[in-house]
Amino acid sequence: MNIKISVKYQFQDITRALIIFCGILLILILMLFIPGLQGTTNGLEISAFIFLFVIGLNTFKENFGMFLQNGVSRKTIFAGKLLSTCAVCAIMAVALVVLSNVAKLGIGYRDIQLGTLYEILYTERMASISPVLVVLENLLLLFCCCFAFMMVGYFITIAYYRMDKHWKLLISVGLPVLCFVLLPIVDTVLGGVIFLSILRVLMFATGLQFGSPYICMLSALAVTAVFSGLSWLLMRRAVVKN
C-alpha cells in the first residue's frame, strides 16, 4: 500500500516539470516547420539527460521530509523512487523518440541535419539492422541513460544532505580543483596518459569501440546500479534536518 503512494507521490512530483520540458522541446521542434530554415540540430537527448540529472538533484530533501512526516519508511521511499524513476525514464525515452521523428517530419527535404544520439554513435549498425530494431534499441538506450543520469543526480543530492558543512565545502571546492586543475597538470606531466585512458574507457563504455549500443546500455545500467546502491547506503541512516 505505502509503496504505491510512494511511487505516486514521487511520480507526480516530477510530472509538471516533465510536461513543461517536453512542451518546450515540442515548441522548438515545431519551429523547424518554419520555411526557409537551415542548419544543424541535435542534442535533444543530451538536454533531456541534463534535465533528468537536475531533477535527480532536486527530488530528495522535500520528499524525504514529507514521507517521514507521513509515516513512510526509508526503504519504501527508496523503492518508490526507483519505480517512479523507471516510469519517468520510460516516458522520457518514448517522448524523445516521438519528438525526434516529429523533427524529421519538420525538416522534410530541406538543408537541415538532424542526428539523434543513436544515429550519431551507431551509424554503421543502423544500416545493418531493421528500422523496428533501431527504434527498440534507441528506446532502450535512452531509457538506460536517462536512469543513469537521474540516479547520479539523486546520489549527489543525498550525499550533500548527509555531509556536514566542512565536507560540503571540501567536496564543492576540492572536486572541481581536482578535475579541472590538478588532473590536467598531472596529465600534462605524464604526457597525456590520463586523458587518453579516460577516452579509452569512454569509447568502451559507450560501445563506440565495437559499434554496439548494448555495451552502452550495460554501462548505463552499471552506473545506475552503483549510484542507486550508494544512494541507498546514504539514505538508510539519513535523518530529518531542521
Added chain:
Amino acid sequence: MSGIEIKQVSKRFGDVTALDHVNICFQKNKIYGLLGRNGAGKSTLLNVITNRIFADEGEVLVDGEPSVENDRVLRKIYLMSEQSYYPPGMKVKEAFQWSAEFYPDFDKGYAEKTASLFQLPTKKKIHDLSTGYQSIFKICIAMAVNTPYVLFDEPVLGLDANHRQLFYKLLIEKYSDSPSTIVISTHLIEEVANVIEQIIIIKNGRIIRDETTEELLSKGYTVSGNAALVDRYTAGRKLLGEDTLGGLKSAYLLGSVKKEEVPAGLEVSKLDLQKLFIQMTND
C-alpha cells in the same frame, strides 16, 4: 503489549546526551503530557518514536512491534512536529488530499471543518502561512488523521489565546468521540494541566516523573492569605515557591496538609502544576 513502549532509549548529539536510557510506556487511549524545559529531550524522544531519527541504544515498540523502518507501525503514529516537513510550495488543501492518501482513516471533511473553525485559508501555500497558521494547519491534519497514536510537539506555537482555547476544546471533543493515545509535548504547563491524564516530566534526557496528574498534584498544596500568617505557617516546611501581591501571599508546599495545623484565615487549595514543574526541573 499494546501502546508505545520505549525501552532503554539513548540518543547523543556530539557531547550532548539528549536521551539517557529512557524507559516509558504510552498506554492506549490516554492523554499524556510530555513536559520538560527547552532542550530537555522532548522533541528528540518524539522523533525517535516516529523513526525520524535513530536511537543510539534501546528500542521503541508499538503494539509489540519495533518501529524502526516498519511501515505498518509508522502508519499508526502521527507526529505534529514543531518543524514543518510539508513541501513549502504545497497548498493546504493539497496537503489534506495527500494526507488522505497516506492515512486511510484521514477524515478530510473533519480537517476542512477544523480549518474553517480556525479560519485557515486552505487555498494558500503552506509557506505563505504565518507561524500561528502553520501550527493550525498541522493541527487540522493531526486532528483528522485518526491514527491510534497522535503526538503533538509544541502544538500551540504562535497561536493566540482564542485559537489555543479552540484547540484544547476540539482536542477534548475529538478524544471523547473517538479515544486515541494523545501525547502533548509542551512547556506551557498551565494550559494543558486540565487536559492531560498522565504526566511525564523529562529533564536532561531522563524521565524524572511518570504519574497521573492527580497523583502528582496530591504531592503538595497551596496556602494563601495574609503574608505574615503564610510566612509563619511555611517556616520549617518544604516550600516550592511563593507569589506575593500587596499584603497577600500564596505559598506552594510539598507534602500533605494537616488541616488542624493550618491557622484560621489561611486558605488551602490544590497545588499549581506549573510551580511543581518549575521546582522539579530547576537545575
